[in-house]
Amino acid sequence: GIYNYLSTLIVSSSFFADNRASVHGGGISNDGTLTLSTSTLSRNNAMRGGGIFSDRTAVVSNSTFADNSATSGGGLFGWSAPITVTNSIFSGNSAAEGGGIYNIHFSDNGASLNGGSMTDGGALAMRVSTLSRNSARHGEAILAPIMTAVSESVFYDNSADSGGAILNHGFLTVSNSTFSGNRAIGFQGSGGGILNDGEANIAGSVFSGNKAME
Numbered sequence: 001g002i003y004n005y006l007s008t009l010i011v012s013s014s015f016f017a018d019n020r021a022s023v024h025g026g027g028i029s030n031d032g033t034l035t036l037s038t039s040t041l042s043r044n045n046a047m048r049g050g051g052i053f054s055d056r057t058a059v060v061s062n063s064t065f066a067d068n069s070a071t072s073g074g075g076l077f078g079w080s081a082p083i084t085v086t087n088s089i090f091s092g093n094s095a096a097e098g099g100g101i102y103n104i105h106f107s108d109n110g111a112s113l114n115g116g117s118m119t120d121g122g123a124l125a126m127r128v129s130t131l132s133r134n135s136a137r138h139g140e141a142i143l144a145p146i147m148t149a150v151s152e153s154v155f156y157d158n159s160a161d162s163g164g165a166i167l168n169h170g171f172l173t174v175s176n177s178t179f180s181g182n183r184a185i186g187f188q189g190s191g192g193g194i195l196n197d198g199e200a201n202i203a204g205s206v207f208s209g210n211k212a213m214e
Helices: none
Strands: 002-012 015-017 028-037 040-042 045-048 052-054 058-061 064-066 069-072 076-079 083-086 089-091 094-097 101-107 110-112 124-127 130-132 135-138 142-144 147-151 154-156 159-162 166-168 171-175 178-180 194-196 199-203 206-208
Touching: 052 058, 058 076, 076 083, 083 101, 101 124, 124 142, 142 147, 147 166, 166 171, 171 194, 194 199
Parallel strands: 002 028, 015 040, 028 052, 028 058, 040 064, 045 069, 052 076, 058 083, 064 089, 069 094, 076 101, 083 124, 089 130, 094 135, 101 142, 124 147, 130 154, 135 159, 142 166, 147 171, 154 178, 166 194, 171 199, 178 206
Antiparallel strands: 101 110
């Protein structure tokens, strides 16, 4: 794929397929400023971020992440950096954690997995996007340990042990979105649509046909 080191990378109308990385970003590893538009990342693999790994600013629009895989963040892994996703599709991605997207903030004191030491520097903003048929043990479509805002988006047919579509450990805002047919399939799995273990504000959204074991 591409490694962007302390530089500005603009990618448009491009296709990344069957790339592999031992650690970060099968398709793209971003350590600079990334703008990605009208592109497709498919069947890429890495330990973190099968499609994209980013530990600095990334803006994604009008793009598709399909059938990527990773240990964490099958489609996209964001590390202590602002991530913006607009009008994009995450479908068929898989990971142990965060099948579609895993966004985490690390402070000087270590990983902030349960809401502590949160800053805007690690926030995820997603709008007008679709996440479908992603799978993970934890946080199927999105694993959200920090600040996450979702609007005008659709989550359907995602599955995880708990939190079929979103597993929230931080501050989550959802507006005008639809959650349909998502499943928490683990033993005593909870939250077919959303498992909230932090603070969540949900408005103007529809939950339909989601299933949980508990």
